Amino acid sequence: MGMIDISSIVDVRDGGHPTIETYKELELAYVFFNERLFQNQLPPCLITLQREKRTLGYHSHGRFVNAEGEKIDELALNPSYFGVRSIKQTLSTLVHEQAHALMDVLGIQSRRGYHCKKWGNIMKNIGLYPSQTGKFGGKETGQQMSHYIIQGGLFDVACDELLSHEFKLSWFDRYPPCSPIDLDVPLPSSFLVTTVAIQPKKPPKPVCLEDDEDDEFDRTITLDLTGDLSRVNKVLGFDDDYMDDEDDSDAITTTYVAPVAELGTSKPDVLVSDIVKSEKGKVIDEDEDQIIIEVEDDGLSGISIDLLNKPTTENHSNRLKYRCSICNVQVWGKPKLKLKCGEENCKDNFLTVVE
Template sequence: MLTKFDHYNRELFSNELPSCLITLQREKRTYGYFSSKRFVNRRDEKHTDEIAMNPAYFAVISLQEILQTLVHEMVHAWQFHFGKPGRRGYHNREWADKMEAVGLMPSSNSAPGGARTGEKMGDYALEGGLFLAATEKLLAQGFGISWLDRIPVAVSETSTSATASGGTLGAPLGAEVSSLIHVPVDKNRSNRIKYRCPSCASQAWGKPNLRLLCGEMTCDAAPLLPADG
């Protein structure tokens, strides 16, 4: 994922963004988040930012949405270093302008017609925008997600957005962090079914019509099949 950060930093931010740590975190109800100065070097006490990605969603959302999440958080990083972030949890006009500049339209409902600023924000890619052009270059290089969580989260059929974000002081997770929450976990299990690997019998729950692959090495990414009961 770090090499993808470098790609979008070059294509969308003119290499302005400082390096950061890309981590995988299963933070509930979030695709990813940005946390400024989250880590400190043991030797020289220098700080670096964190962009976290949630691998629990990699199997249930599109590759484009995963990459949109990365770029969305990179815009938060840009605003922390070169702009003026809004109050805790608020996506302000400066942030929205930069999102548009890199080819992502901010939207409170992740679709055309949503509010452009606010606390609960999603986004969608702009046709002919820089993000899609940069992503096409990336995919032309053969980029893909090789590893998927065997037990993905259940995602609601209706995508609504919410943001539980804060300042940019690098306080403990869940406090002073800037988060993008695209899609809430569907807590109603009535619309979830059980899937089972035909080789090792590993099981997972998810919405109907998912395409899930087994992560066990001996199963060679066998497709999981709907299970009875």
Template sequence: MAHQWQFEFGTPSRAGYHNEEWSKKMQSIGLMPSHNGKPGGKKTGQNMSDYVISGSFFEQSYNQLVAENCIVTWYDRIILSSNLAEPIKAKLEEEIKQIQIDGGNESKLKEKELIINALSKIEIIQMKPAGNNGDKNKKKYTCPGCDNNVWGKPKLNLICGDCLKKFELNDI
């Protein structure tokens, strides 16, 4: 979201570079940029990670959402099928057991339980493939006068703008 903010209201750097403006925005919402994902890492650079700033707005908001048992759902082109979700749930359940054995952190326990709950509610949906939406009906047309090519629906009536000849359908 900080990237989107910078695109809309700031001054983005070259592709992939995270500049000081982006870094300050991240910090203002409670995420510390770090080139290595650890405290003390560089705050700007090409490949960046981040971590939550203790006591920040981000951490307070997250804790409030966890306390309210909030679950955010979204759809993505990459769908996590139920057979992929099961091993993740099993791993989380083992982590919960270990936290309980260690007499561990209640917020970590609740976080893992929320994830398991969300995974159990995953809906498998069919999404259209990215790209040309699977359109296999496009045909290639070639101008007999100047060999220009175009692609389009079958049965188009196309005239070349360069030599004014009618494009011919290529049955390749």
């Protein structure tokens, strides 16, 4: 028998080779976000699917090695949750772990499993804001960390581009351990990933610019990030502690491309309502300058919830669970028993079989 021609099965999309299909999708996402968000700084890695408890994913530096001694990183995702989270949320976990990979590339040290402030700054730069709760206002550093997606941030825009090309995750675990919809156990709070919209109430104060006849183009301003960063961070949409404390004294110059309307031109027809779109969701914070909105999720993974189930367990003990409907006391016993509760307040209430 001759060797199998691997090239004949690599590009199949009919579900006949689910292993290749699944890993090609994840590899495509890794390469795409490496280009769009990390300027191709990340080296190749080996993506694995791991059902680790209490984690959506992890990054392990230099975990794999080949016969020539070449080492590569492992980037693991937990497939148990693919069906109960949106594809964008799952991909944000992939990028979360890519941010850890960038730490290694840049030589930034942090203790094992700890999400430090420098990692948080990488996340903020790409539009994923660190949060222990996955919501606005959560603690930004720690051992168990999630994040929330900044609407209109680099990740949000790049992910929409990827999804617009009919990207999908083809295979889902039928028996997720939890679900935000109708299974018994809700998604743990540390696993949440929400989307947050930051909307200005009014345009920032005008910035002095040279006259430009063509106002439809974005203008570029150069900001000197020295001294008090609070005003600059407000314009850029970052918290005051965006820069590490030890870096605040250094002169850092950045270029920020801002739409004309955001810079506050004198054109009378540029209104806040023209540049701020209304979002479905709830207001979770606001001040005199901006409103923070937790945007409603745009759906789950795309798979029908009817295809997700709890694993069925067979009763091999030939015993049933009986419960009092008044005091909720429970006992196990043989089928077809007639049991009464002995508690005084239950007045000989019959126990009923529960699943």
